[in-house]
Amino acid sequence: EVAVLANQTTFFGESGGQQGDAGVIKTENGAIIEITDTQKKLGALHVHLGKVTEGDVKVGDAAEFRVDHARRSSLRANHSATHLLHAVLRKHLGDHVTQKGSLVAADRLRFDISHPKAVTAEEAAVIEADVNSLIRENSEVTTRLMTPDEAIELGAMALFGEKYGDEVRVVSMGEPVANEHAYSLELCGGTHVKRTGDIGMFKIVSEGAVSSGVRRIEALTGADAANYMSARENVLATVAADLKAVPEDVPARVKALQEERRRLEREVSDLRKKLATAGSGATSGGDAFKEVNGVKLALRSLDGIPAKELKGMVDELREQMGSGIVALVSGDGGKASIVVGLTEDLKDKYSAVDLVRIGVEKLGGKGGGGRPDMAQGGGSDPSQADAALAAIEAHIAG
Template sequence: EQHEDGSRTRLPKPSIDTGMGLERMAAVMQGTYDNYATDLMRSLIVASAEASKSDPDGSHAVSHRVIADHLRSSSFLIADGVMPSNEGRGYVLRRIMRRAMRHAQLVGVSEPLMYRLVPALVRQMGEAYPELRRAEALVTETLKLEETRFRETLTRGLKLLDEEVEKQQGKGVLPGEVAFKLYDTYGFPLDLTQDALRARGMSVDQTGFDAAMAKQRQDARAAWAGSGEKATEAVWFELRDKVGATEFLGYETEVAEGKIVALLVDGAPVDTVEAGAEAAIVTNQTPFYGESGGQIGDTGVIFSADGAEFPVIDTVKKLGDMHVHIGKLARGRLKLGDIVEMKVDKALRDATRANHSATHLLHEALRRVLGEHVTQKGSMVGPERLRFDFSHPKPMTAEEITEVETIVNGVIRQNVEVSTRLMTPDDAIAAGALALFGEKYGDEVRVLAMGRDEDNANGTYSVELCGGTHVRRVGDIAIFKIVSESAVASGIRRIEALTGEGARAYLVQQERMLKEAAGALRIAPEDLPSRVVSLMEERKRLERELAQAKKQLAMGGGSGGGAAETQVQELGGVKIIARKLEGVNPKDLRGLIDDGKKQLGSGVVAFVAVSEDGKGAIAVGVTEDLTSRYNAVELVKAGAAAMGGKGGGGRPDMAQAGGPDAAKADAALDAVRAAVGELAGAA
């Protein structure tokens, strides 16, 4: 430490990081003490000020700095594959984003702001960080959706905070349990509560907040411990230390011998398993793939030399490298040390292989069609179908889905051999392999190369790190068909697809349904789309005509009989229309009430719609000149009560309610008439 007189004092811990990072070095080089005055940050601050029509150095200077700083960090996290969520790194991202969004609100911006600043960030840093430019669409859409939703949370949270502050009657500290309630129940983060209170000269009781948080965690841990999961998982740690990892042979074979090194029944180690018992078996080596990386576990059978037969219904991985075979011993006895023959269900394994390899081809096709911002966010691969989650801000169009299918099927038809190499993660990525953000890779990884593409530097269509099982040649996939594309979460889409026999069966079924539909209309299959369009237009026309006919019937007469059929009555000098309507949708009652009020000019209108299932709905309208004497809400309640209903809602001039017993529709109308008559007499 150098003092003003030039003397120096040795630091208590020499050689520690001084914090002289890129931004501080840039500040020195640009002749300023302020990191935010450097060209790295100033352009973003100015962009924020221009978008919000405010002074970058005025009263909101701190807010503009927060927005610029957090815009940059949020955008880089999203570009690296992190998406906002309520846990893990996604929660860190969400808190960073929300703090900036809170300051955008403080500046006075009424609409989402941050997504409009992304182009300025890309111009500033996109050349040095090309991944930022590639992910610009994803970053923009994610920020826009998150800020739109957060503004709703912010409005609700600030209102609740105002109410709680008023209850404190001038106290300078908000109780910790109140701040925790805002956080836990209404999703209002503590730092935003603190920011909002700081402007009022208040603070949060941090000790009380921490205590409430600790209690919640303690309750959650107690509930989890009570489930028995903790004790069960401890067994696997002990077994792993005792028997070691399982050697996986399934890349090369579906049949192998192994030695039983552990047996478990009801989560407890045993020496023998008798017929009829459900058990878990661990062997020193296995051809069975344990569920991981999105690929489900293998099924099959384990035999012993003395006739024991153990159908394997699932295979799971424990602690990353111990394969556990789950099933029920069909016959015989198994004991520790037995040498067993292990056979994987080849048909299911082959179908799973095809689906898993197809996910690699799909991933690359999505990146080519939608952009390099696409990254895998999850998958499920089984013998029946594949499911693939990926980052993308909006639904795929039909044209994009068709293009992806065309690309994948084109690679499948190449029928080139799938190559596998063992490499270090760094060497694999340097060679062009696609690694998944957030995945943990060991010292050695399997690198899968599929397809041929002369335009690629390595001449290969897809290169990824993957420990799953795959086809020998891409042609083994046979055919690829996308059956659905949907949303999973903000910025995350999901594709479900079929390969091989599953895809063929799906296409056969689609063709059969197409022919059946065309046959029912007595047209050629190729004419079905245009005929469906014309039928829909015809249906809309008929629905309009039917609605008009029902309206005319309601207003001009019809069957029914009794007092309910009377068109216009007068009760105490007040005109009233009261009718029972068969086959009218309750949602159409409001329009009919308006028409009735226009017909009367002055008066009360009451209609009961009777549905086929025996339920009723009643609506009552009162013209504006009579609302001081008659309240539609009170009248409709009287009618609903006669049909066994309760309540009713609306306005003094229009109200509606339901009734479970439409057989009492006439009684409901009589109740409305009686109520009108009583009020007329009272007047």
């Protein structure tokens, strides 16, 4: 493993968010160094990182530098697309949009911007369409060297906080807008395509928050974008086939299925409540309610009822009783849940929190809490549901 320095290089050193070049260095003596990354150190020093795979390398050897052209082409496309994206974002979201971070890789681009809220799906679609329109223009991408003051006067965008030397490189692309400068005009030292059409196509794949006031957009270009779209079309075709529908009808079919599922869930929930309030329980003796120590009780051991539905069932039973105490235990997914509720007239004599804790202890759990008239808890042993209800009944019996 080696770090190689040379008097000159064709390799781009990682800078401005663009990843460094990879490739091969071949010396005059036949030695080969596979370069996996190029870093820019101490301002302008290019360090080529790689591994000697053949022969011996010596200081002073003449060498040929071969950049990985396919990888470089992808980097160029993603970097130029980032410039177009920046200009389009400012057009549609406002001049407050500035670059807060950037990654230009061979397989994707990532662009962080200052923006106070999420970019909507509609905005993203318009932004994506505009970038692709600029790509199809196939306008020439030009670079010029000038002083920073000349560049700013021309209208070029500079990155806030970035240090620039006496001479800067200005990259312009896109046809001039309203007889002004090119659509995109930025100070940049990275590599770019010769014409915007070389980008191929542009596709936004995600948008999200990085921190307060900063949003992140990730996108693909060229073959990567085409492959991404093809994969999504394949998924859509598979879903359409499963639904026995054409792709255009998938949204309506999915919506109908969602509505049907919600209706069935409501029906199942109603049936569970009816079963729970019908009166069959191991400790209820088959009657709807029983009386213990002058208090009407509804004790139910249920199977497969989600914990979130127990409170609603307790409310219905309390309403039916008029006065009394309800305790429901359900085993679902290998765990037990218990809810205890009592009517207002019994709050001074009993506490739902105390009763639920008695049940929780039998169920292999700890604690439990809530209000004096409604409390809940859980445990790890659903098989002790009857024991939990019996313990609650015994406590009420005194």
